[in-house]
Amino acid sequence: MALEPLRVPPSPALRRWANQHGYSPEILARWDAFYPDVIRLVEVLGRPPSKYIRLNALAEDPTHTLEQLRTKGFALEPTPVPEAWRVTDEPFAIGATEEYLLGQYQLQDLSTQLAVMALEPEPGERVLDLAAAPGGKTIQIAQAMRNVGRIHAFDVDAERARALKANLARCRVRNVAVHVRDGADAVEVPGPADRVLLDAPCTGEGVIQRDPTRRRGHLEEYAQCSMLQSRLLDAAVAALRPGGLLVYSTCTLAPEENELQIQAALERHPLTVEPLPEAIGELRIRQNTLLPGLTRVADHKLTEAIALTAHTLPHLHDCLGFYVARLRKEAA
Amino acid sequence: MRRPTDADRADVAAALDVWAAGLLSTLERETGCTLLIHGDTQPYDLHLATPEVTEDVLAIPWDVDDAGLPLGPLIHGRWRPSLAAAVLATPHAPGRTCVLGAKTVQPFLYGRRLDGGAVERLAPDAAPGDYVFVVDPGRRPLGVARLAPDGRGLDPVRDLGWYLREGG
Secondary structure: OOOOOOOOOOOHHHHHHHHHHOOOHHHHHHHHHHOOOHHHHHHHHOOOOOEEEEEOOOOOOHHHHHHHHHHOOOEEEEOOOOOEEEEEEOOOOHHHOHHHHOOOEEEOOHHHHHHHHHHOOOOOOEEEEOOOOOOHHHHHHHHHOOOOOEEEEEOOOHHHHHHHHHHHHHOOOOOEEEEOOOHHHHHHOOOOEEEEEEEOOOOOHHHOOOOHHHHHOOHHHHHHHHHHHHHHHHHHHHHEEEEEEEEEEEOOOOHHHOHHHHHHHHHHOOEEEEOOOHHHHOOOEOOEOOEEOOOEEOOEEOOHHHHHOEEEOHHHHOOOOEEEEEEEEOOO | OEOOOHHHHHHHHHHHHOOOOOHHHHHHHHHOOEEEEEOOOOOEEEEEEOHHHHHHHHHOOOOOOEEOEEEEEEEOOEEOOOHHHHHHHHHHOHHHEEEEOHHHHHHHHOOOOEOHHHEEEOOOOOOOOOEEEEEOOOOOEEEEEEEOOOOOOEEEEEEOOHHHHOOO
């Protein structure tokens, strides 16, 4: 099901300003309508993002990895997210150390780590990761499960799946089967899943710092992405056991792919929105709590429970733009 | 993917025994995993996967080609270890491990061939043409190489730098 793109006419002043900064005026007008301080947001999006690593206890004691990196001259600052560290100084690329090659940590933005924190996978469970490549969240799931149980990681793109397989091997993950197939095929995995992560393909407005081409996105892309997201959401729900947990996430700021997508899913599936775990709900990143999901978007009034979903924004949280929703499938 | 037959298991165990006696059992015990094979006949790929993943993979209606840790292929009775296998198995196979000098670690990680003078300690149990594990002076795994025909140099097979160059 494609959701109609929301059209917010840009003012002449905003149009001029958008053109000066290389943005589609329609995109900035939308952000101005939905999020605080769009001027500061655009300013931050013009700078490289902060770098974060996630320590991997499957490969090495995290304390030892920190010592090794600091001995080499890397400066690392703790974050409110367990095992996530911000790189504040690097004598050379932090992705080129022997420790990285031995899987002792991965490069993973702080925002994306929240999806697996919301999922709360446990050892012994069956977990599906429907759009897994290049594997940062899959590895994080395996860490939470302590390499026990089963994870099925799907990705339809063969080249990205190759990176996924390499990252899993590098990080010493043993409990994942990789499927180079559409995530919708997950319904055929035997036995219902206890938890499903759908970090959905999206328009990627939250990662403009890494891919500036997304500044000139087109409204039609929201409809295309939302159609794919709907289809994957339907498959995620079908593959999930009654009482199981689904986490839906994106790295975009578009309500059509976030809150409106969740609203539509609530209307066609036996799902309820759950509060994010306390570890996330209480989180303050750069002194800011996460931004609640929007319950009013243009002319759409959404169910109040959507406020239990959450956003990170680059100018508030010093990480990529991200959206996360935790959904429970009703018990039979 | 499939479970090994008795004959497969004997072949794999024999191939890994060349590196260290009982190496297959050691790796299974250490990881809590079981052997899976992808392919009907040699050369086939070896994997170590958890019992739960194994159970699922065997029941999935399509051919799964990647599950658990990839160990590398068995080719006509000879094992060519993967990078993941090198990291896991190196501590157990000192007889098939070469130690590099500090200055040759970087060239090896760039996939360069090393001549005999670059290797601080040769693998005592390896003959020219054999696959060997390669470690740095601190005995940290760096990858897999092949002992050169002169019995002293190393021809790279797969080094950890591959993860940056091609692994994504």
